[in-house]
Amino acid sequence: MVMQKFRAAAASNRSTLCIGLDPDLARLPEHLTRDAAGIVQFNQAIIEATSDLVCAYKPNIAFYEALGSAGWQALKQTIASIPGHLPIILDAKRGDIGSTAKAYASAAFDELGVDAITLSPYMGYDSLQPFLERADKTCFILCRTSNPGGDDVQNLALANGEPLFLKIAELVAERWNGNQNCGLVVGATYPSEIATIHQRYPELPLLVPGVGSQGGDIGAVLAAAGEQAIINLSRSVLYASSTSSFAEAARDVAQRFLAPKQALNHP
Amino acid sequence: MVMQKFRAAAASNRSTLCIGLDPDLARLPEHLTRDAAGIVQFNQAIIEATSDLVCAYKPNIAFYEALGSAGWQALKQTIASIPGHLPIILDAKRGDIGSTAKAYASAAFDELGVDAITLSPYMGYDSLQPFLERADKTCFILCRTSNPGGDDVQNLALANGEPLFLKIAELVAERWNGNQNCGLVVGATYPSEIATIHQRYPELPLLVPGVGSQGGDIGAVLAAAGEQAIINLSRSVLYASSTSSFAEAARDVAQRFLAPKQALNHP
Numbered sequence: 367m368v369m370q371k372f373r374a375a376a377a378s379n380r381s382t383l384c385i386g387l388d389p390d391l392a393r394l395p396e397h398l399t400r401d402a403a404g405i406v407q408f409n410q411a412i413i414e415a416t417s418d419l420v421c422a423y424k425p426n427i428a429f430y431e432a433l434g435s436a437g438w439q440a441l442k443q444t445i446a447s448i449p450g451h452l453p454i455i456l457d458a459k460r461g462d463i464g465s466t467a468k469a470y471a472s473a474a475f476d477e478l479g480v481d482a483i484t485l486s487p488y489m490g491y492d493s494l495q496p497f498l499e500r501a502d503k504t505c506f507i508l509c510r511t512s513n514p515g516g517d518d519v520q521n522l523a524l525a526n527g528e529p530l531f532l533k534i535a536e537l538v539a540e541r542w543n544g545n546q547n548c549g550l551v552v553g554a555t556y557p558s559e560i561a562t563i564h565q566r567y568p569e570l571p572l573l574v575p576g577v578g579s580q581g582g583d584i585g586a587v588l589a590a591a592g593e594q595a596i597i598n599l600s601r602s603v604l605y606a607s608s609t610s611s612f613a614e615a616a617r618d619v620a621q622r623f624l625a626p627k628q629a630l631n632h633p
Numbered sequence: 634m635v636m637q638k639f640r641a642a643a644a645s646n647r648s649t650l651c652i653g654l655d656p657d658l659a660r661l662p663e664h665l666t667r668d669a670a671g672i673v674q675f676n677q678a679i680i681e682a683t684s685d686l687v688c689a690y691k692p693n694i695a696f697y698e699a700l701g702s703a704g705w706q707a708l709k710q711t712i713a714s715i716p717g718h719l720p721i722i723l724d725a726k727r728g729d730i731g732s733t734a735k736a737y738a739s740a741a742f743d744e745l746g747v748d749a750i751t752l753s754p755y756m757g758y759d760s761l762q763p764f765l766e767r768a769d770k771t772c773f774i775l776c777r778t779s780n781p782g783g784d785d786v787q788n789l790a791l792a793n794g795e796p797l798f799l800k801i802a803e804l805v806a807e808r809w810n811g812n813q814n815c816g817l818v819v820g821a822t823y824p825s826e827i828a829t830i831h832q833r834y835p836e837l838p839l840l841v842p843g844v845g846s847q848g849g850d851i852g853a854v855l856a857a858a859g860e861q862a863i864i865n866l867s868r869s870v871l872y873a874s875s876t877s878s879f880a881e882a883a884r885d886v887a888q889r890f891l892a893p894k895q896a897l898n899h900p
Binding site: 388390426428429431432433434435436438439442457459460461462463464465466467469470472473477478486487488489490491492493494495508511512513514515516517518519520522523524525527530533534537601 | 655657693695696698699700701702703705706709724726727728729730731732733734736737739740744745753754755756757758759760761762775778779780781782783784785786787789790791792794797800801804868
């Protein structure tokens with residue numbers, strides 16, 4: 367069971383929070399150096415302060431790539447700092463033709479050794495196949511994203527009157543999930559759409575960014591998708607403070623988001 | 634004029650061929666080491682043998698990422714080996730929310746210093762904005778890809794009866810091309826679709842993979858899009874021979890593809 371590691375972490379920490387490790391050099395606390403070493407120090411402090419509050423971490427590879435090979439090393443050191451029982455989702459939004467997708471899958475699952483990845487559906491099944499075939503890994507496929515431009519393509523009406531993103535959910539649930547290792551990325555800014563997706567495909571875990579800085583409401587997400595929602599926080603936690611006590615401030619924010627959730631799950 | 638570097642290279646080499654630098658360790662010639670150093674040697678030989686036959690090179694970042702930070706260094710060395718008058722398209726198919734897209738744009742245009750990039754449209758305008766804003770760079774946006782699964786999403790019929798990929802072409806041409814720095818990725822395996830796109834949006838350059846190993850016909854592509862088609866070859870050129878004369882074999886294949894094109898342009 368591929369989601370087992372997520373479920374076990376969620377159960378032991380009583381949390382379905384995920385923290386996005388997206389270190390923006392310009393926003394690092396003032397006392398840290400603005401380079402790969404500073405990023406590693408920053409991430410390690412965030413991880414240490416929050417590892418009992420989350421069910422996963424999600425580094426977005428873009429922030430590491432921006433620093434070239436030093437950034438890649440920083441990503442590997444970050445991954446090595448995450449306690450082994452906590453799953454790691456590489457936020458990469460990949461998708462490319464066969465031989466290239468194989469190389470990406472190898473980069474993520476073998477070279478970096480992560481447990482899960484985010485993928486883009488635009489190029490169709492064979493662009494995702496090398497990821498989907500890894501039955502021991504989880505693939506979160508972009509469905510309805512939380513950004514303002516999400517509507518441009520995802521909300522285009524198809525011939526049957528329904529928006530494209532619902533067709534993507536259907537493709538994932540009915541055609542691409544043969545190894546039962548798929549989930550969807552669904553933005554918290556659209557809770558009614560989360561509810562529709564969850565009602566149709568209750569078996570799919572949902573990775574939900576958009577709570578926190580982007581303004582999505584955690585209560586609405588939990589009402590819409592319950593235990594299937596893995597709720598991601600990035601900037602609101604990472605940059606809670608720019609002082610040397612940034613890690614404690616990050617922990618406070620994570621706990622504040624967790625409180626209504628725990629109340630909801632354990633009344 | 635952002636396409637100027639492409640046009641100048643195409644004019645001086647009388648070629649709109651692009652060679653994809655997608656080094657697959659398993660397929661390198663036998664005498665090269667199967668590591669980052671072998672990749673650099675391989676790419677440099679290919680570049681040296683073909684730089685008078687192409688209008689651009691297109692490294693796909695996946696093949697370098699698969700080797701971690703050594704791969705990143707190999708990519709930088711490859712980029713440094715390409716003569717400065719030839720534009721470089723980073724095949725990355727990126728697309729993510731604002732702050733992340735900024736990091737990707739910085740990785741591509743500043744850290745790697747390439748001239749152009751491929752992007753995925755699924756997350757909409759703001760996911761592409763940091764790339765589109767770089768008026769000195771070219772953005773090739775996925776429209777109709779050459780892989781078998783391309784149909785799964787790109788060919789879904791919208792409410793107006795037309796396939797999704799034509800709507801993507803419209804979004805690019807009419808909304809995202811404010812800096813006149815956009816092009817489309819359109820697979821050679823669908824020449825009639827290339828013709829439709831080119832007729833509607835003749836101002837958009839088209840990056841056309843799928844000739845060569847994937848079986849697309851270069852004559853049909855040229856008939857459909859003429860001078861707007863930048864025709865990409867990867868595997869058919871790179872792996873023309875596995876002996877120590879692989880670079881000469883690569884040159885022969887590139888010349889063979891070029892012959893009907895030159896005949897067509899210069900009757």
